[in-house]
Each structure stands twice: as C-alpha cells, then as structure tokens.
Amino acid sequence: MNLNVPNTLRRMNASVVLNVIRQNSPLSRAQIAKLTGITKATVSEIVSDLLDEKIIYESGFSETGGLGRKGVLVNFDPDHGLGIGIDLGGTKITFSLFNLNAEILAQRQEPTYPVTTRIEFIDRFSASIQAFIEYHQVPREKLRVMGIATPGIVNHLSGVVLEGSPNLPEWDNIPLAAELSSRLNIRVILENDIRAALVGEMWRGKCRHVHSAALIGIGTGLGAALLVDGKIIRGVNNAAGEIGYMMFERSHLSQNWRNKGCFENYCSGSGLSGRIEELSGASMSAKEILQAAASREHLPNQVVEELADYLTIGIINIVNIANVEKIILTGGVAQSAALFLPRVQANLDRHLFANTRVFVELSELKEQAPLYGIAMLALDVVYPSIHFMPDTQIN
Structure with missing residues (x-):
C-alpha cells in the first residue's frame, strides 16, 4: 500500500488549480471546480493554501446572472x-x-x-x-x-x-x-x-507548438540546439549541438580543428574573416565581408556562397538524423541571411525528400x-x- 498517494494526488490537484487560475483568472471557486473537475470542497482547500502562500489573491465578485450568491474571484499574482x-x-x-x-x-x-x-x-x-x-x-x-x-x-x-x-x-x-x-x-x-x-523560441518565438526543431546560431562562432519529440537534447556529456566540429570530407580528418571546428571554419563570422585572409591575405571583419558581398564584390561573394553551401550540408545532416520540423537561424551573421538563405533553401529543396523537407526561418526574437x-x-x-x-x- 502506497501511503503517499493522497499527498501526491493533493499536489497534482494543487498544480492543476494553480495553472487554471494562472491561465484564466479572475475565476471564482465554483468556476475553478467546473474547469478542473475537482470537487468544490477540494478546490476551496487548495485556494486557501494558495492564498496563504500569496501566489494568488482575491479581488471582486463573479456575476451570477440571477439571485444566487456571488463568488469571490481569485487572481494569479505573477509578481x-x-x-x-x-x-x-x-x-x-x-x-x-x-x-x-x-x-x-x-x-x-x-x-x-x-x-x-x-x-x-x-x-x-x-x-x-x-x-x-x-x-x-x-x-x-x-x-x-x-x-x-x-x-x-x-x-x-x-x-x-x-x-x-x-x-x-x-x-x-x-x-x-x-x-x-x-x-x-x-x-x-x-x-x-x-x-x-x-527554449525561448519554444515559448515566444518560431518554435511554439513545435515538437522537433533545431536552432542554429551563426555569429562569431557556430553552435546549435536540438528539440526532438518534445525533449531538449543535451547528450551524455551536455555537448549535443556542437555542430561547429562537423567534418565534410576525408581530407578534413588530417587537420587539427581543436581551436576552431571544421564547420565553424566555413560557416561563422570568424570563419568568414579567416577564409578571406587565407584566400587573399586581406584582413576584413565579418561585417565588412557581408557588406562587400551585398555589393557583389567577387571574393566576399564567393566566401558567402561557400558559407551557404556548407550550411546547407550541415542542415541536411541534422534533418536526416533528427527529421526536424523547423530550422531557425539566429546570431549576428544570420541577420544578413538575405545574402545566402535563398541559396540554402534552393539547395535543401533539391536534396531533401517529401518527408524530410524543411523551410529555414530567421528568429524574430533575436537577442531576446x-x-x-x-x-x-x-x-x-x-x-x-x-x-x-x-x-x-x-x-
């Protein structure tokens, strides 16, 4: 016999009542009982406890629509x-x-x-x-x-x-x-x-009501986070999403990517600067490169197209492993996505199938x-x- 069942049930009922009040207040006790299916007596006891805790408060009376007694309304106190x-x-x-x-x-x-x-x-x-x-x-x-x-x-x-x-x-x-x-x-x-x-995108952004998604952050560096079947994926040592260290061809195995991952080397703000210096010897910030690419300067445009193609490959790998519903981009480089996102989406449309197809979107929450x-x-x-x-x- 489990002697903790009554306490467990009481905690479950208290949680149900609290969330109904939070989502729908102001409510009377009778309205709470109707919405939750919990007896009026139990609702009254739980409401009394929540009032003592001061997480809810009383204010005003419900409209009865007749001669019946008006109920005192209770409200959730978010502060x-x-x-x-x-x-x-x-x-x-x-x-x-x-x-x-x-x-x-x-x-x-x-x-x-x-x-x-x-x-x-x-x-x-x-x-x-x-x-x-x-x-x-x-x-x-x-x-x-x-x-x-x-x-x-x-x-x-x-x-x-x-x-x-x-x-x-x-x-x-x-x-x-x-x-x-x-x-x-x-x-x-x-x-x-x-x-x-x-998690912020799941709460207020592009991933609301989505159960499988990937957020890719393209800024100075490169990283990702994964939501699969309603669960945030962290991995055995909390390193899930370290996509900056993805490799794409056999020759990459012979190089040392410890300080900057292979994928990050081609698809990040610091990676853009590094590629320009490698190809031309010039020193340019990511912002300068993106501005030059917007003006169709040849070499900056070339490294941005390279970024787009490597980003496509990375996304295809993520999609084929996790079959996510959405890919969201965020970060400083992602704010210039108009330069490369059409190329990425065209590549994805060409290589993904009906059951794996995704549309890449930009975060609207950004730094929030x-x-x-x-x-x-x-x-x-x-x-x-x-x-x-x-x-x-x-x-």
Whole structure:
C-alpha cells in the first residue's frame, strides 16, 4: 500500500488549480471546480493554501446572472516571485528581470569586462548583478532564482561550465552557479546560450507548438540546439549541438580543428574573416565581408556562397538524423541571411525528400530568445508546479 498517494494526488490537484487560475483568472471557486473537475470542497482547500502562500489573491465578485450568491474571484499574482535572467556573451552581457509568467519586466546591457582572470570576471559580474537588482529596487524576499545563459558546454544539473568560450577568461571547469550563489545568496541555474535561446523560441518565438526543431546560431562562432519529440537534447556529456566540429570530407580528418571546428571554419563570422585572409591575405571583419558581398564584390561573394553551401550540408545532416520540423537561424551573421538563405533553401529543396523537407526561418526574437529561455528554464526548476509548456521536457 502506497501511503503517499493522497499527498501526491493533493499536489497534482494543487498544480492543476494553480495553472487554471494562472491561465484564466479572475475565476471564482465554483468556476475553478467546473474547469478542473475537482470537487468544490477540494478546490476551496487548495485556494486557501494558495492564498496563504500569496501566489494568488482575491479581488471582486463573479456575476451570477440571477439571485444566487456571488463568488469571490481569485487572481494569479505573477509578481509573487521574480527572477534575474542573464545572457552572458563574449562581447556583451544582457541582464533582465522576469516574473512568474516569464515576462521580461526590465533589461540592461553592458560590454563584457576586459579582464584576464576568472576571479576578476566573477567579482565584476557579481557587482553588476547586484547593481541591476538595486537599480530596479527588486525586493530580496521576492527574488527566487537567477538564470544564466553562457557559451560553451554546460552541465545544467551541477551548474558547471565544462568547456567555455575563448572570449571569456579561464572559462573551463568553472562552478559558476555555486560561485555566484555564494556571493549573491540566490539559487542559480545555468544553461548553454543557444539551448536557452531554443527554449525561448519554444515559448515566444518560431518554435511554439513545435515538437522537433533545431536552432542554429551563426555569429562569431557556430553552435546549435536540438528539440526532438518534445525533449531538449543535451547528450551524455551536455555537448549535443556542437555542430561547429562537423567534418565534410576525408581530407578534413588530417587537420587539427581543436581551436576552431571544421564547420565553424566555413560557416561563422570568424570563419568568414579567416577564409578571406587565407584566400587573399586581406584582413576584413565579418561585417565588412557581408557588406562587400551585398555589393557583389567577387571574393566576399564567393566566401558567402561557400558559407551557404556548407550550411546547407550541415542542415541536411541534422534533418536526416533528427527529421526536424523547423530550422531557425539566429546570431549576428544570420541577420544578413538575405545574402545566402535563398541559396540554402534552393539547395535543401533539391536534396531533401517529401518527408524530410524543411523551410529555414530567421528568429524574430533575436537577442531576446536566450532571456526568455533562461527565464523558462529557471522557473521550471523553482516552480515545477507551474506548467508553461506541458507537452515538452526542457530540464
């Protein structure tokens, strides 16, 4: 006999009631009972508990349409708990404040710190977070969690950056969640930035109601995140999506791609610059190359076409392995996709079949995607009873 069944059932019912209130408030207790199929007596008990917790509040009365007694309306309070969401990049850091509806309430950006040691970086990072909290007068008693989206291979369960970005100092094997939690006295959730962006696309962007998709980030570097059959794929060592290290021909095996992966060498901002220098000896930024390609200059146009063709091959490989429904592009280079996306889509249409065909789309959330995503990931940990995307598994 399982003695925990009543408690388990009560928790399940409480979660159902809370989510119905969150999605449909204001509601009376009678309306909640009707929507959930839970008895009025049980609903009243659960509502009393939620009122004590202050995650809901009473306001006004329902219309009865007759002589019956009006019911007191209850409402979800999205500001009962707040969180800090951060997109930690190699060139800039974006701070945000979110509530229990995963809505972004405030946002600020600053350049990534020009320091050379991990300790210096974390000290300045902690000070910036504290300044953001104080500037927006966030009550500490309401601050429940902080989520950080960072480049590199991240163990989201332990909060450790296993292999990080070369643009961040000593960013390997760093217990970032524990370091920040001890300094700021707040629970910290960590995730890879592209994976967080994919969750953001699932919540507010191009991947809503989609169960299999890939988000490809083409910026200074190259990375991807995968959603397969409603589950975010991380892999045994959290390295799923490291597509920058894909190889495409036998000769690639003889080269050392440790510092910059083969695919990344052909399909990224730094890769474009490297290819121009390799082919001509000229030094050009990715932005300059893309502008020159837009003006139909021969060599810049050639390396952008090369990028398009390698991107096509990478997408075909992803599609044939995972049979995804959507491919979304994000990142700085992706913002110039008008230069190469028609070529990519034409190649895909030529080589994919009826059951694997996909259309490549651009993210509309852009830099907002990882902020929404890390908010979702953090809330899923500290408020598991709130069901934002019940048909997906993000943690």
